[in-house]
Amino acid sequence: MTDNKNRFEPEDFKKLLEELIYIEKQPGNSIKHKIDVLERVLEYLRIKERYLENKLDLEEFLQGEVFVDCGRLHYYPPATKLDVGSGTHPMNLQPMLLMFLLLYHREAYAVYDIIEKFIDRIWDQLAVLDFKRTKTGVVRCFTNTRFAAHTLRDSGLLRFTRKEAYRTWVLSLPGFLVASVLVKWSRMDFQRLRYQHGHGSLLHPEIWAALNSIENYDIFVNVLAQVCEPNTEVFSTFEHVLRQAYSLLEKYWRIVQNPRLSIKERKEISMEHIKQLDETPEIEKFYSEFSKCVNIERLLGDLDEPPSLF
Numbered sequence: 001m002t003d004n005k006n007r008f009e010p011e012d013f014k015k016l017l018e019e020l021i022y023i024e025k026q027p028g029n030s031i032k033h034k035i036d037v038l039e040r041v042l043e044y045l046r047i048k049e050r051y052l053e054n055k056l057d058l059e060e061f062l063q064g065e066v067f068v069d070c071g072r073l074h075y076y077p078p079a080t081k082l083d084v085g086s087g088t089h090p091m092n093l094q095p096m097l098l099m100f101l102l103l104y105h106r107e108a109y110a111v112y113d114i115i116e117k118f119i120d121r122i123w124d125q126l127a128v129l130d131f132k133r134t135k136t137g138v139v140r141c142f143t144n145t146r147f148a149a150h151t152l153r154d155s156g157l158l159r160f161t162r163k164e165a166y167r168t169w170v171l172s173l174p175g176f177l178v179a180s181v182l183v184k185w186s187r188m189d190f191q192r193l194r195y196q197h198g199h200g201s202l203l204h205p206e207i208w209a210a211l212n213s214i215e216n217y218d219i220f221v222n223v224l225a226q227v228c229e230p231n232t233e234v235f236s237t238f239e240h241v242l243r244q245a246y247s248l249l250e251k252y253w254r255i256v257q258n259p260r261l262s263i264k265e266r267k268e269i270s271m272e273h274i275k276q277l278d279e280t281p282e283i284e285k286f287y288s289e290f291s292k293c294v295n296i297e298r299l300l301g302d303l304d305e306p307p308s309l310f
Helices: 010-020 031-049 058-063 090-103 111-125 140-154 173-184 205-212 217-226 233-237 239-256 263-278 283-293 296-302
Strands: 065-069 072-076
Touching (some): 010 065, 090 111, 090 140, 090 173, 173 239, 217 233, 233 239, 233 283, 239 263
């Protein structure tokens, strides 16, 4: 996880906790257990003091100076408070979330489990502010992951049939395509995927680039086949289904990138094409067979550093 430079040295604070707290009969007496105890002590004090809300903003704290000296914790507030942003924008989570859903699409996780496991995989690349709790008590990066998923769904990259509803997030055919392209490009560098906003689109530029790389039917099939190699028989078996699907996808791509339409119009019209795609005869059977043949192990080996993310 990335931190603001406020001289906060985790090892110094760990040493302070080691000296300050002892837990009787606790195997290992680990620092995590001591953090839990300290947090409960402070929680208890808050209740006794009738002071439940932390009035020190995390943004202000991160700009101050915090250090340990002679067994005492020192904190100096910042002389000037700057705007340090609000963590990772939901748009910057979109490409990584699509790749995560591709690599774990067989697991059928519930939404909360998807969010939890996704955040755990990208934890070290998030900022401290991503873990700030909002006034509703939800961790910010969890909320932003939901926002990212809702935009992907509204753009047709996640399915929204009766089966999925709000219970899980499942890639649509366009979602599989984009995720497959991104994984094959090995674009796992989270920092590189960060994007400055204000260009009028709800989707990350990497997603547009991936969509635009599908220039014809042969490329469309090849992209999907590459994530299944060597098991590619499904594409000849379902060629008639895929040709119908690609015809609808061409219309979908033209709509979602039409600058003359408003975002609302693009969403409504494009989702109609996605609905037709989901109603294509035998498409469900294709999804099932395609899922079985995706070569997850080989995809994991294709990814750039940091490989531990997935």
